[in-house]
Amino acid sequence: xxxxxxxxxxxxxxxxxxxxxxxxxxxxxxxxxxxxxxxxxxxxxxxxxxxxxxxxxxxxxxxxxxxxxxxxxxxxxxxxxxxxxxxxxxxxxxxxxxxxxxxxxxxxxxxxxxxxxxxxxxxxxxxxxxxxxxxxxxxxxxxxxxxxxxxxxxxxxxxxxxxxxxxxxxxxxxxxxxxxxxxxxxxxxxxxxxxxxxxxxxxxxxxxxxxxxxxxxxxxxxxxxxxxxxxxxxxxxxxxxxxxxxxxxxxxxxxxxxxxxxxxxxxxxxxxxxxxxxxxxxxxxxxxxxxxxxxxxxxxxxxxxxxxxxxxxxxxxxxxxxxxxxxxxxxxxxxxxxxxxxxxxxxxxxxxxxxxxxxxxxxxxxxxxxxxxxxxxxxxxxxxxxxxxxxxxxxxxxxxxxxxxxxxxxxxxxxxxxxxxxxxxxxxxxxxxxxxxxxxxxxxxxxxxxxxxxxxxxxxxxxxxxxxxxxxxxxxxxxxxxxxxxxxxxxxxxxxxxxxxxxxxxxxxxxxxxxxxxxxxxxxxxxxxxxxxxxxxxxxxxxxxxxxxxxxxxxxxxxxxxxxxxxxxxxxxxxxxxxxxxxxxxxxxxxxxxxxxxxxxxxx
Amino acid sequence: xxxxxxxxxxxxxxxxxxxxxxxxxxxxxxxxxxxxxxxxxxxxxxxxxxxxxxxxxxxxxxxxxxxxxxxxxxxxxxxxxxxxxxxxxxxxxxxxxxxxxxxxxxxxxxxxxxxxxxxxxxxxxxxxxxxxxxxxxxxxxxxxxxxxxxxxxxxxxxxxxxxxxxxxxxxxxxxxxxxxxxxxxxxxxxxxxxxxxxxxxxxxxxxxxxxxxxxxxxxxxxxxxxxxxxxxxxxxxxxxxxxxxxxxxxxxxxxxxxxxxxxxxxxxxxxxxxxxxxxxxxxxxxxxxxxxxxxxxxxxxxxxxxxxxxxxxxxxxxxxxxxxxxxxxxxxxxxxxxxxxxxxxxxxxxxxxxxxxxxxxxxxxxxxxxxxxxxxxxxxxxxxxx
Numbered sequence: 001x002x003x004x005x006x007x008x009x010x011x012x013x014x015x016x017x018x019x020x021x022x023x024x025x026x027x028x029x030x031x032x033x034x035x036x037x038x039x040x041x042x043x044x045x046x047x048x049x050x051x052x053x054x055x056x057x058x059x060x061x062x063x064x065x066x067x068x069x070x071x072x073x074x075x076x077x078x079x080x081x082x083x084x085x086x087x088x089x090x091x092x093x094x095x096x097x098x099x100x101x102x103x104x105x106x107x108x109x110x111x112x113x114x115x116x117x118x119x120x121x122x123x124x125x126x127x128x129x130x131x132x133x134x135x136x137x138x139x140x141x142x143x144x145x146x147x148x149x150x151x152x153x154x155x156x157x158x159x160x161x162x163x164x165x166x167x168x169x170x171x172x173x174x175x176x177x178x179x180x181x182x183x184x185x186x187x188x189x190x191x192x193x194x195x196x197x198x199x200x201x202x203x204x205x206x207x208x209x210x211x212x213x214x215x216x217x218x219x220x221x222x223x224x225x226x227x228x229x230x231x232x233x234x235x236x237x238x239x240x241x242x243x244x245x246x247x248x249x250x251x252x253x254x255x256x257x258x259x260x261x262x263x264x265x266x267x268x269x270x271x272x273x274x275x276x277x278x279x280x281x282x283x284x285x286x287x288x289x290x291x292x293x294x295x296x297x298x299x300x301x302x303x304x305x306x307x308x309x310x311x312x313x314x315x316x317x318x319x320x321x322x323x324x325x326x327x328x329x330x331x332x333x334x335x336x337x338x339x340x341x342x343x344x345x346x347x348x349x350x351x352x353x354x355x356x357x358x359x360x361x362x363x364x365x366x367x368x369x370x371x372x373x374x375x376x377x378x379x380x381x382x383x384x385x386x387x388x389x390x391x392x393x394x395x396x397x398x399x400x401x402x403x404x405x406x407x408x409x410x411x412x413x414x415x416x417x418x419x420x421x422x423x424x425x426x427x428x429x430x431x432x433x434x435x436x437x438x439x440x441x442x443x444x445x446x447x448x449x450x451x452x453x454x455x456x457x458x459x460x461x462x463x464x465x466x467x468x469x470x471x472x473x474x475x476x477x478x479x480x481x482x483x484x485x486x487x488x489x490x491x492x493x494x495x496x497x498x499x500x501x502x503x504x505x506x507x508x509x510x511x512x513x514x515x516x517x518x519x520x521x522x523x524x525x526x527x528x529x530x531x532x533x534x535x536x537x538x539x540x541x542x543x544x545x546x547x548x549x550x551x552x553x554x555x556x557x558x559x560x561x562x563x564x565x566x567x568x569x570x571x572x573x574x575x576x577x578x579x580x581x582x583x584x585x586x587x588x589x590x591x592x593x594x595x596x597x598x599x600x601x602x603x604x
Numbered sequence: 605x606x607x608x609x610x611x612x613x614x615x616x617x618x619x620x621x622x623x624x625x626x627x628x629x630x631x632x633x634x635x636x637x638x639x640x641x642x643x644x645x646x647x648x649x650x651x652x653x654x655x656x657x658x659x660x661x662x663x664x665x666x667x668x669x670x671x672x673x674x675x676x677x678x679x680x681x682x683x684x685x686x687x688x689x690x691x692x693x694x695x696x697x698x699x700x701x702x703x704x705x706x707x708x709x710x711x712x713x714x715x716x717x718x719x720x721x722x723x724x725x726x727x728x729x730x731x732x733x734x735x736x737x738x739x740x741x742x743x744x745x746x747x748x749x750x751x752x753x754x755x756x757x758x759x760x761x762x763x764x765x766x767x768x769x770x771x772x773x774x775x776x777x778x779x780x781x782x783x784x785x786x787x788x789x790x791x792x793x794x795x796x797x798x799x800x801x802x803x804x805x806x807x808x809x810x811x812x813x814x815x816x817x818x819x820x821x822x823x824x825x826x827x828x829x830x831x832x833x834x835x836x837x838x839x840x841x842x843x844x845x846x847x848x849x850x851x852x853x854x855x856x857x858x859x860x861x862x863x864x865x866x867x868x869x870x871x872x873x874x875x876x877x878x879x880x881x882x883x884x885x886x887x888x889x890x891x892x893x894x895x896x897x898x899x900x901x902x903x904x905x906x907x908x909x910x911x912x913x914x915x916x917x918x919x920x921x922x923x924x925x926x927x928x929x930x931x932x933x934x935x936x937x938x939x940x941x942x943x944x945x946x947x948x949x950x951x952x953x954x955x956x957x958x959x960x961x962x963x964x965x966x967x968x969x970x971x972x973x974x975x976x977x978x979x980x981x982x983x984x985x986x987x988x989x990x
Contacts, residue, residue: 037788118722120790298769300773361972363701364701368965368969369969371962372962381953501777549776549780550759
């Protein structure tokens with residue numbers, strides 16, 4: 001290819017100016033939108049470094065860094081010689097940042113001169129004080145333009161400085177951020193392990209790191225980062241490159257470590273953290289079920305919450321003494337049998353009509369079913385049986401003989417959820433490699449070919465629906481026992497969508513991915529009603545969920561922890577291109593078909 | 605059959621599913637027929653044993669009530685139709701459900717609220733209503749179109765060639781994002797549009813009393829509903845003109861038919877797709893204003909249900925088929941407003957008006973079970989048809 005290496009077209013500089021303008025506008029737009037949504041003011045209450053820095057300012061300051069970095073990323077065109085990165089990129093970052101800062105300044109001026117509080121709820125003196133740092137317009141304007149410009153340059157500089165510097169500084173900043181943002185969790189953990197003195201040293205009384213501890217912790221992290229630099233990456237790549245039995249062994253070790261952590265850790269955790277883990281478990285159970293339906297079988301079920309509702313209501317009716325029509329007050333264990341039966345029935349009833357529809361029609365129709373089920377539970381028509389909008393209350397906990405699982409004791413709930421999750425993980429893992437699992441994947445990739453290969457697509461898809469339904473119903477049952485009451489509003493469509501985000505962000509079709517997804521999203525951001533570690537984000541998490549979904553679909557549709565097969569499917573074109581380029585570099589004069597065949601051979 | 609031994613077992617299961625589907629079809633049709641018969645019986649003889657057994661308090665509908673329901677169904681349906689046009693056009697051209705289209709509609713309604721609230725504050729709303737109406741409509745069209753076009757540019761264009769479900773999932777994310785952005789900007793409270801001027805919202809009879817016309821066919825229509833119907837009809841006519849009579853419309857139809865061939869014929873496919881989104885967005889903006897005028901309340905969630913129902917309307921009319929979308933919207937709106945009282949109440953279901961939404965979802969399932977290509981037939985591009 002060397003003969004084809006050309007210089008960039010002469011209009012490259014023009015292109016770059018347009019780039020600066022575009023990213024500058026984006027930067028400004030994002031900053032202003034953030035301010036008007038009210039995020040920085042709300043987050044301002046949370047101190048990160050005592051008296052110096054709040055989460056609110058960090059949320060704003062991160063934007064120019066990130067956008068500066070993106071704006072300075074070079075577009076590498078294959079066959080064109082790429083320019084060496086340097087001063088030019090720094091200027092790009094600077095200009096983008098200044099652009100963003102100017103937009104903020106304009107916002108400050110606008111805040112000062114007009115009152116738009118009426119439609120825009122966050123157009124407040126509070127925002128003005130936040131933006132001007134209580135120092136008047138002039139100071140605010142200067143400060144934002146200069147800071148944003150410098151930060152944009154910093155972002156751009158990350159392309160220019162040596163890798164080690166970039167990596168170490170990123171590690172330091174991110175870990176300090178984590179340390180200060182996750183103060184509650186760190187506190188709770190250290191209390192459990194009897195390390196209170198450490199956190200007392202680290203954090204100020206009113207919250208936030210103290211200035212000294214920031215520097216000390218930063219230095220320690222920097223040293224550790226320099227020492228371990230490259231090792232972590234080497235470890236993960238070596239794990240990725242392992243194959244066959246060796247890989248399985250490594251996975252087993254990882255799995256055992258996680259399992260032991262899951263069993264041991266809650267004993268040392270406080271109530272809030274255990275509650276959080278229990279919520280993560282509930283959503284993990286749901287996500288594992290949806291992973292089978294969406295991730296393996298490729299059926300986009302948006303009404304997945306219906307099965308969750310079925311599980312919850314079945315448990316409530318069968319165990320609660322307050323069930324309005326029929327109250328056998330069964331034991332949770334017996335009720336579970338009926339939960340499974342009803343989940344299977346509803347799975348079949350909802351599945352049968354939709355199974356032959358086109359993929360996207362299926363999504364909307366299942367969404368419709370999800371709404372119908374909620375509306376029915378809510379209606380006057382069925383309220384004599386299910387309590388209508390008042391729901392069913394007074395659902396007893398799970399009496400295990402030696403212990404009772406109740407919402408007031410989140411640790412016990414967590415262990416109950418863990419038990420169900422373990423079953424679900426085992427089932428999904430065994431199913432994945434089974435005949436049925438492979439049939440699902442074949443259907444996902446091409447239904448007609450799968451059918452031609454002798455797979456009974458209808459019954460396979462129904463099986464996916466049923467298995468997913470049972471898992472969701474288990475989750476619903478645990479929710480009923482945990483919360484002690486069930487209302488139709490507990491089963492909004494929102495839940496389906498959040499679970500979908502969890503599955504997609506984690507990695508469709510991959511159990512480990514789904515686990516990571518639910519820990520990261522539900523654990524950190526929180527579920528629809530359940531708070532996560534970052535309680536300050538309560539009002540913004542749905543916005544973030546939406547953004548994440550779009551972002552993941554655009555940039556990384558295979559998820560954080562991709563399943564190998566799925567990512568190959570999504571990036572088929574790139575793989576083919578790579579194979580073609582590889583074949584070309586080797587100087588082989590074969591036709592394309594041959595090289596593509598090579599790539600196909602590796603898939604086994 | 606060479607695969608005889610393998611297929612017997614699966615064939616049996618297939619039959620089971622088919623039988624179940626047949627059962628569902630027969631069951632639903634039977635319920636509808638029983639409900640209708642009970643309704644008719646009730647109309648003829650209010651004291652019939654069936655009505656008393658199922659629903660002691662049941663009363664029939666008077667002709668005026670029935671006409672009122674029909675009109676409210678029509679006006680609501682015409683809004684569904686306006687939104688459905690956007691779904692239908694995008695599906696026709698790109699082959700995916702733009703789930704966020706309901707949000708475009710919501711943005712229109714929200715813009716209308718912000719503007720009309722300001723107009724009401726300085727008195728212009730009362731003194732010069734028609735001008736205000738035109739202005740808020742233009743603003744709503746602008747912002748809805750802007751949202752739709754931006755959406756296409758940022759979220760959908762990079763995904764043009766990806767597997768079908770990917771853009772759908774993205775559009776769910778976009779919808780979620782816009783909802784919560786609007787929530788963050790304007791707060792969670794319900795916004796109410798200013799009251800319409802008296803002369804507009806008064807009841808009128810259609811056709812006017814001056815014209816000799818049988819009483820049974822005269823409708824008493826609220827002025828707002830009349831306005832909704834008229835504006836919807838005018839915008840529909842405008843859309844029809846654009847799509848069928850202009851060069852842009854021709855390009856749109858060509859791209860919907862076959863993108864590759866269209867580009868070979870010198871049509872700028874990207875620009876045409878943007879136009880499609882823009883026109884759909886404009887229609888949704890008009891729909892949003894009409895919604896605001898009629899129900900006078902908007903929240904950030906306003907777009908969700910009308911969006912899903914409008915999609916249902918598009919499917920009912922046959923996706924990709926513009927006339928079908930409008931007709932589908934009107935039939936869905938009427939079904940939603942009449943069916944609960946006509947079918948469910950005679951069957952003895954209490955609180956039927958709560959089940960309005962359930963009815964429209966049932967209509968969706970019914971249409972997809974009986975006639976997946978819609979009442980008036982689909983018009984999809986050659987790739988989608990495969």
